[in-house]
Amino acid sequence: MTIDQVIEQTETERKAKKRARAKAYDQKHKAEKANYNKVYYQTHKATLKACHHSYYLGHIDQTRASAKAWAEDNPNRLKLTAKRWRGDNSEKCQAMHKTYENTHKEAIRARKQTYYKANRERVLAVQQAYRESHRDEINVSNRSYAQAHTKEASARMRAWRSANHDKDRANQRTWRHGHPEKVLAIAHRRRARKANARGADYTTAEMIAGRCEVWGWRCWLCGAPMEAVDHVIPLARGGTHWPANLRPCCGSCNSRKGARWPYDLTRGETET
Ligand SMILES: [Zn+2]
Numbered sequence: 449m450t451i452d453q454v455i456e457q458t459e460t461e462r463k464a465k466k467r468a469r470a471k472a473y474d475q476k477h478k479a480e481k482a483n484y485n486k487v488y489y490q491t492h493k494a495t496l497k498a499c500h501h502s503y504y505l506g507h508i509d510q511t512r513a514s515a516k517a518w519a520e521d522n523p524n525r526l527k528l529t530a531k532r533w534r535g536d537n538s539e540k541c542q543a544m545h546k547t548y549e550n551t552h553k554e555a556i557r558a559r560k561q562t563y564y565k566a567n568r569e570r571v572l573a574v575q576q577a578y579r580e581s582h583r584d585e586i587n588v589s590n591r592s593y594a595q596a597h598t599k600e601a602s603a604r605m606r607a608w609r610s611a612n613h614d615k616d617r618a619n620q621r622t623w624r625h626g627h628p629e630k631v632l633a634i635a636h637r638r639r640a641r642k643a644n645a646r647g648a649d650y651t652t653a654e655m656i657a658g659r660c661e662v663w664g665w666r667c668w669l670c671g672a673p674m675e676a677v678d679h680v681i682p683l684a685r686g687g688t689h690w691p692a693n694l695r696p697c698c699g700s701c702n703s704r705k706g707a708r709w710p711y712d713l714t715r716g717e718t719e720t
Contacts, residue, residue, distance in 0.1 A: 629653045636677055640689035645679075647690035660696040667698035669713065675699040682707040 474481065489496065504511050519526045534541050549556065564571050579586060594601060609616045624631050633653035640648035656677055665674050674696035681687030684707040697705075705711055 627653075629657055632656070632677065636689065640679075640683060643683035645683050646688040647693075651689050651691055651694070655691045656694055659691050659694045663696045665696055667701050668695040669701040669705070670698060672698040672701075676702040678702055678705065682709050685709040 630653040633651070633656050636656070637648055637651065640651075660674060660677070663674075666672065667674055668678065668680075676697050676699055678695050678697035678701075679687045679689070680693050680695055682705075683689070687693050687709075
């Protein structure tokens, strides 16, 4: 072994010993050191931050690269840190989201559209599942919204109707076809309203159906199958549109009776 080698070996050993001593010291004084760092950080916060910031500005590319590398190596820690930060700064977070939403409306819409186009089935399935599991809540909120926005709703309806004239008429035809009793009730109500009859705003198709049920859906005068609803005391004679004044009637009895009152059942009429 040459003298140089001996010197080098001694030097290496010396360095190793020094490192071990330093490590032992650190281990022994870990808490103290941490505390010292913490206190130092607290008392020099502004200076440290300014220092970091100026370093950052001078080394943007390096800092970003190393942050990116760290993030790639520590995905879970990154997630945890982000989560903790969001928890501590929820108001700030919300404000940031709001700002982003306001300044990136087009981008957000475009992104949503792209996603929808690529995942249509999935989106629809999710929406359907949500509707099914929240049906009651949705109904309540729809109802309260409708009650608070009746004017807007009818304006929208009118606008749609004038823009979709044919569709609207077709819809109405279909509805009338499917709800003859309601159509009849509406016609009656209109007539009753015109005659200023009491009950006009109250009596529903269901109530009229109830009256017809009482008479077995047959003309109350001759027993033929019903074709019309009769106002027993005619509207023209001050009769009401309350269910109590309504009875099923056949077409010919109805037109023979007309506005006559009192009405003689045996002779078919009483001239007044
Ligand atoms: Zn009859």
